[in-house]
Amino acid sequence: MAPRDVAGSAEAIAIDCRVNGRPIHTAVASHRTLLDFLRDDLGLVGAKRACDVQVCGACTVLVDGLPVSACTYLAFEAHGKSVETCEGLLGDGELHPIQEAFIRSGALQCGFCTPGMIMITKALLSEIREPSVQQIKEYLHGNICRCTGYIKIIEAVQMAARACSGTGRR
Amino acid sequence: MLHPFRLHEPTTAEEASRLLYDLGEDAAVYAGGTELLLAMKQGVLRYAHLVNIKHIGLGGIHYDEAAGCLRIGATATHRSIEHSAVVQSHFPMIADMEAHVANVRVRATGTVGGNLCFAEPHSDLATVLLLYDAAVRIHGTSGHRTVPVSAFLVDSYTTCLGPGDIMVEVEAPRLPVGAGACYRKFAFLERPSVGVGIVIVPTRDRAAIADARVAVGCVGATPFRVAEAEDTLRGVSLAAATFEQAVRSAARALVARCDPTEDLYGSREYKRHLAGVLARRTAMAAREHLLAEGASHGTS
Numbered sequence: 001m002a003p004r005d006v007a008g009s010a011e012a013i014a015i016d017c018r019v020n021g022r023p024i025h026t027a028v029a030s031h032r033t034l035l036d037f038l039r040d041d042l043g044l045v046g047a048k049r050a051c052d053v054q055v056c057g058a059c060t061v062l063v064d065g066l067p068v069s070a071c072t073y074l075a076f077e078a079h080g081k082s083v084e085t086c087e088g089l090l091g092d093g094e095l096h097p098i099q100e101a102f103i104r105s106g107a108l109q110c111g112f113c114t115p116g117m118i119m120i121t122k123a124l125l126s127e128i129r130e131p132s133v134q135q136i137k138e139y140l141h142g143n144i145c146r147c148t149g150y151i152k153i154i155e156a157v158q159m160a161a162r163a164c165s166g167t168g169r170r
Numbered sequence: 171m172l173h174p175f176r177l178h179e180p181t182t183a184e185e186a187s188r189l190l191y192d193l194g195e196d197a198a199v200y201a202g203g204t205e206l207l208l209a210m211k212q213g214v215l216r217y218a219h220l221v222n223i224k225h226i227g228l229g230g231i232h233y234d235e236a237a238g239c240l241r242i243g244a245t246a247t248h249r250s251i252e253h254s255a256v257v258q259s260h261f262p263m264i265a266d267m268e269a270h271v272a273n274v275r276v277r278a279t280g281t282v283g284g285n286l287c288f289a290e291p292h293s294d295l296a297t298v299l300l301l302y303d304a305a306v307r308i309h310g311t312s313g314h315r316t317v318p319v320s321a322f323l324v325d326s327y328t329t330c331l332g333p334g335d336i337m338v339e340v341e342a343p344r345l346p347v348g349a350g351a352c353y354r355k356f357a358f359l360e361r362p363s364v365g366v367g368i369v370i371v372p373t374r375d376r377a378a379i380a381d382a383r384v385a386v387g388c389v390g391a392t393p394f395r396v397a398e399a400e401d402t403l404r405g406v407s408l409a410a411a412t413f414e415q416a417v418r419s420a421a422r423a424l425v426a427r428c429d430p431t432e433d434l435y436g437s438r439e440y441k442r443h444l445a446g447v448l449a450r451r452t453a454m455a456a457r458e459h460l461l462a463e464g465a466s467h468g469t470s
Contacts, residue, residue: 054208063278
């Protein structure tokens with residue numbers, strides 16, 4: 001994608017992206033984070049603001065399929081890209097197999113980390129169809145949960161992997 | 171919270187260099203943002219201008235057959251290196267090291283240029299690049315120059331970059347044929363506390379060590395090579411007992427050179443101890459890689 005002519009511009013930068021499949025044409029301040037943009041401008045509050053310094057993973061969203069910390073990803077970087085949040089997984093009112101797996105496995109307590117866990121799981125399963133427990137641990141280790149002890153989360157990812165293989169959904 | 175800044179998106183290295191020179195200390199290079207934005211959010215750094223270098227075309231990774239070296243563009247992400255087929259096949263130690271940098275979110279956005287130019291002392295990449303005798307290509311207002319990584323990193327958070335300089339590429343020569351290599355780190359959560367890398371090059375008959383490279387990082391201000399440990403290993407037989415004895419001497423030499431930064435993750439004595447243990451384990455793993463057919467270079 002050709003760069004924009006922003007040199008010397010004021011703060012507002014035009015961006016043209018897709019969020020959960022919906023085209024967005026707007027302008028953002030240069031210092032605005034993707035998390036601010038999603039939560040405050042678009043009302044998508046699935047991605048959570050927790051540590052705010054990319055340590056905990058609660059704000060994980062996918063940009064062009066790759067997991068990023070929305071709290072330290074600048075909104076203007078979304079220009080020309082596709083952004084997916086937890087809200088985008090809901091298709092025709094039906095939960096995504098990963099969301100189902102987290103509920104059925106009891107992989108959440110307070111639920112604050114869950115959207116980030118689900119999005120990182122989506123990234124993992126798009127890369128590795130049937131991850132081992134070790135691969136799940138390595139992929140998810142940047143996402144922190146203070147409640148569950150992680151066992152249920154690992155079980156949820158395994159369940160989701162089986163379900164995704166069955167349904168073909170990713 | 172982030173303070174407002176003015177964004178610049180140059181399309182050539184010359185343009186970026188000129189902008190940085192003209193804007194001086196009010197400006198910083200923006201690449202992955204994983205280090206810079208944290209410091210800006212926490213108020214440690216504040217810039218009126220950020221110069222985004224992602225539109226210059228510096229994200230490439232390729233193997234230069236003629237020069238026998240890997241070329242990694244400054245805006246190549248950790249993830250793209252980890253997944254690069256050419257890195258996995260010719261530079262497996264780099265691919266393995268990258269697979270263990272921070273977490274997948276950081277690897278998806280963090281770049282080689284950001285990692286090296288920020289000069290954060292806990293850089294696995296910088297330590298491993300020392301083992302390759304890697305160099306950094308810099309574009310300045312008066313043209314290009316190449317600087318060894320060892321000279322590029324001057325102190326913690328300090329590089330040799332001057333006004334108008336941008337790092338454009340890392341070049342890492344291949345290891346000698348048949349070399350065994352390993353990088354190991356001890357980390358608390360995602361923060362490496364000590365990292366040790368060792369390369370051993372066999373003699374033609376593979377009975378002894380013709381050459382050795384030993385690097386330590388994440389423990390003091392900058393990573394460094396340990397000449398004393400390398401000297402100790404050179405010429406030593408690869409027979410298990412002899413090798414182990416030499417490794418113990420090399421580890422002592424390495425520990426003697428370590429000047430660890432004491433922090434919440436450990437005292438100086440503790441980190442020194444870790445460095446010694448890691449040195450022994452890393453050397454043994456490097457030997458295993460060397461002795462294995464089609465030697466691979468591991469990390470853990």
